[in-house]
Amino acid sequence: MTRNWTNRNSYGCEHVRPRDDWGESVEQWLSSMLAIGRTPETLRTRWYQIARFSRIVDRPIDQVDADAVIAFFLQSSMDLEVKRNARACVKVFYQWAVAHRIADHNPIDEVPVIPTRPRGWLICPEHAINEGLKSQDEDAVLAVMFGAWMGLRRLEMAQINIATDIEDNPEEMRLLVHGKGIKERVLPVPGELARAIRRRGGDWIFPGRFDGHACADYVGTRIKEATSFPSHSLRRRFATFAYYRTGCDILLVSQLLGHSSVSTTMRYIGINTDLMRDAMEATTRADVSECRQREAVTAFMPAKTMQGLTFGG
Structure with missing residues (x-):
């Protein structure tokens, strides 16, 4: 017997349900992912994505083709990263559907790969952070x-559970972070934030309305209302500051963020415009030794490579 993933008590998303003829297959697919250890939050995200997809394409599972998928992306006001995640969800769903003979092909195979979001996209500015801290x-x-x-x-x-996830001692406070999937990491807590945490009572940093902890949407809304920026833009702000303040230690920043790959971390980091300006200015202040070094390098360059290169002011 499969779990009813579209039950309102499970997810509270009454406005989005799978198309009626998709319902049973979606239930079975999600239950299969639960069986291999996917977390409830991962399943919630996948349920929302595939339910929304089914309603927008508005076709039976076995009649969705590449054109329908492309039309879905054209109709949706999603940024690149959200589209990439949605594409991945549909791809995995149809891999399962083909294996179970619910569909005879995977329409994603004919849909172009969605490009990676530009590096450092939408970083929350400092004035917005300061406004949020004054809320x-x-x-x-x-x-x-x-x-x-x-x-x-x-x-x-x-x-965050105050009782089980916070380790507080005279030297420092440390936080056990429950990341994506089953990944966990332990981070030191900045002093001012540690003092704010100590003033909180109860079990949860953000308690739920009735019991347990608040949902992610609640936290995201608090941030958006206080700063006018989405929550993930603050995460990119942290990544950018940490990267430059640690001497560009990308591996350390990746571990702090809980990323599996440093290539993911690099997309979070913005360009330091001061360093960019210094680099451009430095090219106009070459001394004699630099000029000789440059001449030695260019002496070994093929003529075609040197075309278009000019030195000096």
Whole structure:
């Protein structure tokens, strides 16, 4: 017997349900992922993505083709990263559907790969961080601190249990972060944030309305209302500051963010415009030794390579 993933009590997304003739297959697919250890939050995300997809394409599972998928992306006001994630979800769903003979082909195979988001896309500016820290909403202030100063995802913030995830001693406070999937990491907590945490009572940093912890959407809304920027832009702000303040230690920043790959981390880091300006200015102040070094290098360059290169002012 499969779990009812579209039950309102499971996810509280009454406005999005799979198309009626998709329902049973979606239930079976999600149950198969649960069986191999996917977390409830991963399943919630996949359920939402495939349910929305089914309603927008508005066709039976076995009649969805590449044109329908492309039309879905054209109709959707999603940024590149959201489209990439949605494409991955549909691809995995149809791999399962083909294996179970519910569909005879995977329409994603004929859909072009969606490009990676540009590096450093949408980083929350400092004036917005400062506005968030001045908010009268205590939850918003804490969420801004966790995002901008520790680089936490909104779900990671929502799941913080004061009793079990906080280690507090005279030297420092440390936080056990429950990341994506089953990944965990332990991070030191900045002093000002540690003091704010000590003032909180109860079991959860962000308690739910009835019991348990608040949902990720609640945390994201607090941040958006306080800063006018989405929560993930604070995570990119943290990544950018940490990268340059640690002497560009990309491996360390990747570990702080809980990324599996440094290539993912590099997409979070913005360009330091001061360093860019210094680099451009440095090219106009070459001394004699640099000129000789340059001549030695260019002496070994093929003529075609040197075309278009000019030195000097």
